[in-house]
Amino acid sequence: MISSDVLLKIIVGPVSGHISGFVSIWLFTFIFYGVFTYVREVVCTVICPYGRLQGVLLDNQSLVVAYDFARGEPRGHLQKNADELTAGDCIDCGLCVQVCPTGIDIREGTQLECVKCTACIDSCKEVKIKINRPKNLIGFFNQDFINERKPYKIGLKSYGYAAVLFVVMMVFSSLIYKREDIQTTVLRASGTLYQSRGADKTSNLYNAELINKTNKAVKFTFRSKEKGDKISFIQKADLLPKEGSVHLTFFLIRKNNAIKKYKTDAVFEIIANGKVLSTATTSFFAQPEGIEIENE
Ligand code: SF4
Numbered sequence: 001m002i003s004s005d006v007l008l009k010i011i012v013g014p015v016s017g018h019i020s021g022f023v024s025i026w027l028f029t030f031i032f033y034g035v036f037t038y039v040r041e042v043v044c045t046v047i048c049p050y051g052r053l054q055g056v057l058l059d060n061q062s063l064v065v066a067y068d069f070a071r072g073e074p075r076g077h078l079q080k081n082a083d084e085l086t087a088g089d090c091i092d093c094g095l096c097v098q099v100c101p102t103g104i105d106i107r108e109g110t111q112l113e114c115v116k117c118t119a120c121i122d123s124c125k126e127v128k129i130k131i132n133r134p135k136n137l138i139g140f141f142n143q144d145f146i147n148e149r150k151p152y153k154i155g156l157k158s159y160g161y162a163a164v165l166f167v168v169m170m171v172f173s174s175l176i177y178k179r180e181d182i183q184t185t186v187l188r189a190s191g192t193l194y195q196s197r198g199a200d201k202t203s204n205l206y207n208a209e210l211i212n213k214t215n216k217a218v219k220f221t222f223r224s225k226e227k228g229d230k231i232s233f234i235q236k237a238d239l240l241p242k243e244g245s246v247h248l249t250f251f252l253i254r255k256n257n258a259i260k261k262y263k264t265d266a267v268f269e270i271i272a273n274g275k276v277l278s279t280a281t282t283s284f285f286a287q288p289e290g291i292e293i294e295n296e
């Protein structure tokens with residue numbers, strides 16, 4: 001993800017500096033061109049999962065775009081003489097079918113191809129106004145209303161969906177609230193286990209990546225949470241550019257008398273302005289004093 005000012009820089013900068021972005025934009029342009037020119041409603045009916053889910057989500061109380069067949073049928077063309085109007089309100093003008101982006105006839109019932117764009121509602125309403133008949137032959141109705149003229153009432157399913165939506169929104173909000181400004185990943189260097197440092201210390205080698213998710217550069221200190229630990233950097237940085245990342249490579253050196261197990265936690269902290277902005281936990285391997293473990 002990139003911010004708007006970075007996007008602007010990419011747009012006005014030379015193409016040679018943003019080859020991958022340039023190729024991606026062309027690729028997506030062609031994909032969307034293909035979608036709008038050749039694929040079109042197939043996206044709604046085949047690719048989008050929403051239509052497929054309708055069957056399980058809906059019941060007789062669900063509000064959907066529907067044709068009020070109890071009022072509309074039997075359909076028939078409008079006659080010049082008002083007395084010869086057919087019994088139903090649908091004059092079979094076909095406008096609702098013509099305007100439908102997925103090409104369905106809503107008068108045949110709820111169909112998975114319907115994307116609820118409401119274009120048929122609007123076009124039918126205009127027809128009704130022109131012929132001076134009651135509006136809303138197509139509208140948001142539930143099946144019980146059309147069949148039995150029962151008023152809409154919120155059912156158990158609706159409460160269930162509302163509860164699920166509430167839970168999802170709470171989870172989403174808490175994720176946003178708990179989002180760290182700095183994301184830290186620390187991994188042990190591949191192909192290494194531990195190194196003895198003289199008689200009383202052991203070290204492990206690590207690689208770390210720090211990502212700044214804010215639009216301000218951050219001056220930071222990288223340290224181990226364990227007071228007696230020392231860090232010896234091979235690749236060091238102390239400034240995290242805005243919306244950027246840095247890589248660190250370092251040895252974590254721990255005193256042998258502090259090592260009680262073969263595998264212990266190593267917790268790292270990113271400090272800026274005296275505050276811990278981020279932490280990362282990984283493993284530290286060493287041979288504890290007095291316990292013989294074969295070095296793998
Ligand atoms: S637009 Fe209305 S009146 Fe015309 S065919 Fe459709 S439902 Fe019938």
Ligand code: SF4
Nearest residue numbers: 100114115117118120
């Ligand atoms: S709501 Fe849109 S997609 Fe659904 S039947 Fe009416 S025009 Fe077609």
